[in-house]
Amino acid sequence: MLAELAEHGVPTGIPSVAECIEQGVICLIAYARISDTRRGKNETSGITTQHGCMRMRVRRMGPRYRIVRRYIDNDLSSAKNDYRPEYEAMIDDLIRHTTPEGYPVHGVICTEEDRIYRLPDQWQRFVTAFRSHPGRHFYDHAGHQDLYAEGADLRGLINVTVSLGEIRKKKSRTRIWHEGRAMRGIPHVGVRPFGWSPDGRMSNPEEAPLVRKAVEACIAGESWAGIVRIFQESGIPTRSGGPWRGQTIKQIVANPRNAGLRMIDGTVYMDEETGQPKIGDWETICTVAELEQVWTRYRPRIRRTSRDVLPATGEEPRPAVPAERGRSVDKATKYLLSGHLRCGRVRPDTERPCMAKLRGTATNKGIAGYTYTCPPKSEGGCSGVGRSGPETDRRIEELVITKMKERATRATLTEPFTKEGVITELDRKLDALHRKWLAGEITDERYFTASIDIRDHLVRLQMERTAWKKERKAADGPSMDVDHLWRDGMNLGQKRAIIADMFTMIIVNPVGRGRKTGKEQAIQVVWSQGYE
Template identity: 35%
Template sequence: MASYARTSQDSRERDARGVRHQHRINERTAREHGCVVVATYTDNACSATKDDRDRPAFEQLLADLHRGHAFTAGPLAGVVAVADDRLYRRSEDFIRYMAALTSAPGRVYVDRDGLRDPYSKAGLLRGAESLREAVVEGRMRSRRVQDWHWSRAMDGLPHSGPRPFGWQEDRQTLHAVESGLVRKAIEDRIAGKPIGEVAREWCELGITGTRGGRPNPQTVAQVITAPRVCGFRANRGELLMDPETGEPLVGAWQAIVTPEEWTAACATFSAGSLYMHRGPLSPRLTGRKAGPKYLASGFLRCGAEVAGGGTCDQPMGGCKSTRSRKSPYNYICNGAAGRGCGRCAISGPLVEDAIARSLFPAHGRGKVRLPEPIRLRWHSGEMRFDEKRRVIASVFTSLVIRPGRKGCPAWDYSRVVPVWKWADRIRGAEPDA
């Protein structure tokens, strides 16, 4: 049995409490109906309403159902979830899910209401009714939330999320230190200073964001181009105008700079970086959706030792290289923004070759044994980039990159250390070939 859990938003603590709670309920529900959960699929903080939101675990669940088994857990005889709307909220997803679930005979679907036969007319109609209810509920809730935020904005009230950088917890009174940094950053940007240099200065001062993250060029640009810095109020990426005067609506908080200074700071960025075209609710002017350029992007973690013990453990990103034909691109730990140590780099082709060796070890003697069709498609070049990333995500939690040795030009595959998913369920596995 496959257990699926999804939440639209994570808690403030970012502890994935909601999906853990759902999996616990799924385990209990499965036991009550004589089933055993052998694989879990989790989409934390992933919306199922919008068609431009990725749900990697849901896609992997469908792939495993069509294949007939999970990579390391064995055959799948059905799915258990807290409710239908955890699995689907759109008709396209409902059709794809039912096709995958019924691609083999004898499977069941279980939720808190009981056991359901997905092959019967009654089971299909019950699923369709759940879909209709989810669509109606999603539209009504979305409209209520949008209207609530718009009404608050028209009243000039601050947003209800985490406090904005530069203001105190009341979201109206200026923070003495942070507001000074924002003011100086705007002045420096107007004078021509690179935004990356501003981010480095903030990192050297030990500044962190309101959620604890270290500043980087993107977040600094968002801070200084936000209309709130000059007192203006925006909603869903657009400035709100006073219906009587036609002038921008002024919020009920202290401004850091004048509207003229804010406008001058915004003018130093390209159109795709302006405040009204950034964020998840407003597409950029370019119309392009950002995505990974390199196969292992998002999976690698720096394994270099840091002062005080432990490892850096920061993400490593890909970048082009002109120094070697064998390694036209590398993965590096970026220390420019103060997040990583900046002392670890590795050849991109080496990493991806090491990943392939772990996924498809010689003679099939490894921690996982993927189906032969997947191996053939991977090595033949038929498998698409996004499919390969889904395979990697289904097997590895991450891959730790150990620092290299000076004067050692040969490729050292032992530098790439996989962190396997379902490690507690892999028993008696042989070492990687």
């Protein structure tokens, strides 16, 4: 983490904005990204290496070139169209032609172009922002690339097409690799599965009998709550050391591995010669017939990534959804507040609030259409709280919209213009340069070349200041249409990300039978820091 922070923002030891302009420095912004750091031992090594390579390249280019700001998107994929906050910040700075510190943006440098874009819409956005000002430079591993040239668009789209082909090939190779292992009966092991040894071949002598007992109970018709109690009373902890939950136990009991099967893309891998399910080369806990009986009650979900940007023919690519402050974004949540609400009922057995996450569930009762309910005891809840879904959504949405309006007005009124010092310094430099020219201390060529660069950048900063003053003045008038933005301008994932950012906790308290939902004491909100 410290290594990542050291490679972010403005590098140390660079000249001031006025000095860079006066000296004719070509100011570059550097972008680095790595897709997946979960398997790596050092999660920032890729980012550090990329910025190190860019620094060495700029040094070789000569003293006129300087990196004035660095952008980092760590553990974010461009192939999956993840929302990349630093990429968006870079696009904004390219359009404004200045960094937040006031440095002009004369070009972009990266180690490879696919660090910035891998999809057609990403290429289009980047090149449009890049070309919003003339004469910029673009550098990657191949050296200088002219993005203004006649064939640049064609070359860029060809590179994107090649990149898409590489993504498809990588997915195809991964699938072939899994099929090859399934064909040879080799188990697939990531994290050690419950009931097996770390290599996935031998059953665990303590855990496997427990899984077998649960399979038998499931076939016998035991309720899932009863099966959960089997695990809870065994004294054997979960792999992570947490409490046993019903969903976790369902996945363990219905795991195809129990009968020696492998599933690829949601289907059981079949033996090509016999046409029957291929039995793997590892110990089994139950037979295929027993597993099929379990599957009549619960079948594992087909895992699919919702961020896959290679849609079927005729479909539109899924848009990236911003993940606020590093929070992950839901993949398939149907209801606005699922997982955000907490049960406030005091449990008799512990005399403490339940605090289980409420779930959104469709219902045929009444006109609500769906409700938020506390899960059963077998899944860590108490089943003691339920609320009308639409009514609860409405109350929380009112709080969110009100807070968004307050923050929009406050931000416009109080956010300072941070580049006033840069404008003052540029004015001083321009006056000093003019006095030197009048005194004959510098040549005409030096004066006019330097003064034009300083004046151009000064004008851009003065225009930014004027726009800031207009925004501040507009805050005294009608507020921005936050209602329209919330209801028509955001999808469900974006709304849920904002709610996750605003609230530390939303507690739903019991209100008793026969009383209306929506009472003031029924919902208690705990605002996140900065939203109080």
